[in-house]
Amino acid sequence: MSVRTLPLLFLNLGGEMLYILDQRLRAQNIPGDKARRVLNDIISTMFNRKFMEELFKPQELYSKKALRTIYERLAHASIMKLNQASMDKLYDLMTMAFKYQVLLCPRPKDVLLVTFNHLDTIKGFIRDSPTILQQVDETFRQLIEIYGGLSAGEFQLIRQTLLIFFQDLHIRMFNNKGEEVKRIEFKHGGNYVRAPKEGSFELYGDRVLKLGTNMYSANRPVETHMSGSSKNVASWAQESIAPNPLAKEELNFLARLMGGMEIKQPSGPEPGFRLNLFTSDEEEEQAALTRPEELSYEVINIQATQDQQRSEELARIMGEFEITEQPSLSTSKGDDLLAMMDEL
Numbered sequence: 001m002s003v004r005t006l007p008l009l010f011l012n013l014g015g016e017m018l019y020i021l022d023q024r025l026r027a028q029n030i031p032g033d034k035a036r037r038v039l040n041d042i043i044s045t046m047f048n049r050k051f052m053e054e055l056f057k058p059q060e061l062y063s064k065k066a067l068r069t070i071y072e073r074l075a076h077a078s079i080m081k082l083n084q085a086s087m088d089k090l091y092d093l094m095t096m097a098f099k100y101q102v103l104l105c106p107r108p109k110d111v112l113l114v115t116f117n118h119l120d121t122i123k124g125f126i127r128d129s130p131t132i133l134q135q136v137d138e139t140f141r142q143l144i145e146i147y148g149g150l151s152a153g154e155f156q157l158i159r160q161t162l163l164i165f166f167q168d169l170h171i172r173m174f175n176n177k178g179e180e181v182k183r184i185e186f187k188h189g190g191n192y193v194r195a196p197k198e199g200s201f202e203l204y205g206d207r208v209l210k211l212g213t214n215m216y217s218a219n220r221p222v223e224t225h226m227s228g229s230s231k232n233v234a235s236w237a238q239e240s241i242a243p244n245p246l247a248k249e250e251l252n253f254l255a256r257l258m259g260g261m262e263i264k265q266p267s268g269p270e271p272g273f274r275l276n277l278f279t280s281d282e283e284e285e286q287a288a289l290t291r292p293e294e295l296s297y298e299v300i301n302i303q304a305t306q307d308q309q310r311s312e313e314l315a316r317i318m319g320e321f322e323i324t325e326q327p328s329l330s331t332s333k334g335d336d337l338l339a340m341m342d343e344l
């Protein structure tokens with residue numbers, strides 16, 4: 001397992017999330033100023049300097065559930081709100097898109113080009129916001145500095161780590177009785193296709209590879225409607241409810257990341273709005289009714305007026321937690337932190 005995989009996973013999944021949200025904001029005819037504010041707020045939070053510093057530290061991948069919690073927080077970093085069914089669908093689309101891109105990379109190192117394609121497109125969303133643009137450019141430079149000198153073998157290990165992360169993530173179609181009605185598969189060809197020339201790994205340049213570009217852009221409309229009810233059978237939903245010996249470390253990771261996020265409080269009396277990832281409210285309600293029980297873990301409610309206070313509280317708790325070395329106290333502190341996370 002590579003300890004350099006997490007930043008690439010986070011940035012690519014985050015890029016796909018922004019693509020999907022941008023497409024749905026346009027599909028629901030959200031006013032342009034509100035749509036820009038939503039994307040700006042999410043991107044600003046996602047590329048926060050302290051958050052990026054924590055993210056780029058060498059570390060193992062943590063559970064899918066912990067990573068999903070981060071994306072739920074990101075999706076609610078502005079005036080837009082998603083209900084649980086739409087959040088489920090958003091995460092499904094994010095993971096399936098990036099999994100597809102990793103599988104199609106001609107070379108292991110091309111996963112870095114996929115990341116650059118995501119960041120290039122993200123910069124297009126914020127071209128009128130120079131401060132946020134500077135945050136993204138700084139992340140670009142970190143990627144070039146850290147990953148530019150890695151060997152082919154190290155990139156192969158990163159690709160393998162990503163494939164292990166995605167190996168049990170599948171989306172199948174079920175009817176309202178829980179019976180599988182459709183499974184999409186494909187037969188591989190076996191014809192040799194010459195690999196294209198290698199793309200540019202500089203801050204600006206021709207990436208050559210199109211994987212990671214926005215397939216939801218206005219000139220590339222993509223139908224996201226799903227006939228029938230979709231159940232997420234991702235492996236994170238199947239995780240055992242038994243105590244995990246790595247739970248304490250995972251909570252440390254999650255608290256550090258969430259503590260590093262600085263959510264700006266909405267200024268003025270502007271009301272929020274709800275975004276629907278489905279084609280109609282009825283389809284969204286039906287998806288919520290047929291949601292598997294194993295996915296019904298307690299939802300984290302984000303209160304915009306308390307985000308900064310909670311981030312400071314998490315940071316304070318983590319400071320105490322890292323100082324304390326006594327085994328007899330670490331368990332209780334882990335339990336206390338878990339309880340606090342449940343209350344958020």
